[in-house]
Amino acid sequence: MGEFEEVYRSHYKDVYKFLYFTCGKNHSLAEELTQETFYEAFRCYHKYDSSCSVTTWLCAIGKNLWFHYLRKNKGIPVDYSVLSEMVSNEPDSDPMFNVERDEVCLKVRKAIASLKPRYREIVWLRSIAELPFSRIAEIMNISENSAKVLFFRAKNQIKEKLESEGYF
Numbered sequence: 261m262g263e264f265e266e267v268y269r270s271h272y273k274d275v276y277k278f279l280y281f282t283c284g285k286n287h288s289l290a291e292e293l294t295q296e297t298f299y300e301a302f303r304c305y306h307k308y309d310s311s312c313s314v315t316t317w318l319c320a321i322g323k324n325l326w327f328h329y330l331r332k333n334k335g336i337p338v339d340y341s342v343l344s345e346m347v348s349n350e351p352d353s354d355p356m357f358n359v360e361r362d363e364v365c366l367k368v369r370k371a372i373a374s375l376k377p378r379y380r381e382i383v384w385l386r387s388i389a390e391l392p393f394s395r396i397a398e399i400m401n402i403s404e405n406s407a408k409v410l411f412f413r414a415k416n417q418i419k420e421k422l423e424s425e426g427y428f
Contacts, residue, residue: 264302267314272298275318281388282326293329297322312398319391320399323381371421379414386411 275297280290300321301308308317372383378400385396393411397404 264305267301267305267318268298271315271318274315275322278319278389278391279322279326282323282384289329293322293325296325300325313395316395316398319389319395323399367422367425368418371418374421375414375417379410379417382407382410383414383418 272294276290276294279293280287283289283293297318301318372380375383381400382396385391385399393404393407397407400407
């Protein structure tokens with residue numbers, strides 16, 4: 261029990277941050293899923309084989325719980341509105357700039373939402389959760405090179421969608 265308490269203390273923030281962004285910045289859902297993640301990890305801790313980092317293992321459990329939550333709640337769509345914060349949090353003094361920025365963010369969110377689930381997942385893991393490709397590969401159970409290729413393809417599809425709509 262003492263060893264797992266240290267795992268909890270050491271990795272709680274990373275797992276919560278990952279789930280917070282995955283859940284579209286829904287604090288209560290991220291908190292609930294984080295607790296469930298550590299509960300499941302505690303139950304299965306004897307199966308952890310050190311083939312990946314503990315954080316990666318915990319995030320993979322959290323990701324699976326998130327997908328289970330989506331299935332159980334009839335596929336509640338992921339809120340991609342948090343992507344607008346990637347462009348800028350600060351309002352500009354020029355109102356036209358703010359309008360244009362918000363319009364671009366909306367188009368980016370729609371482009372991401374139109375991706376295949378696997379591509380959406382990798383965009384989330386890389387751009388929102390800010391995970392390195394090595395961790396993404398472990399979470400998605402693919403090679404690091406495959407993770408890079410999937411992310412590259414996802415970015416190209418987003419770019420093509422935006423270009424077809426007259427952006428960039």
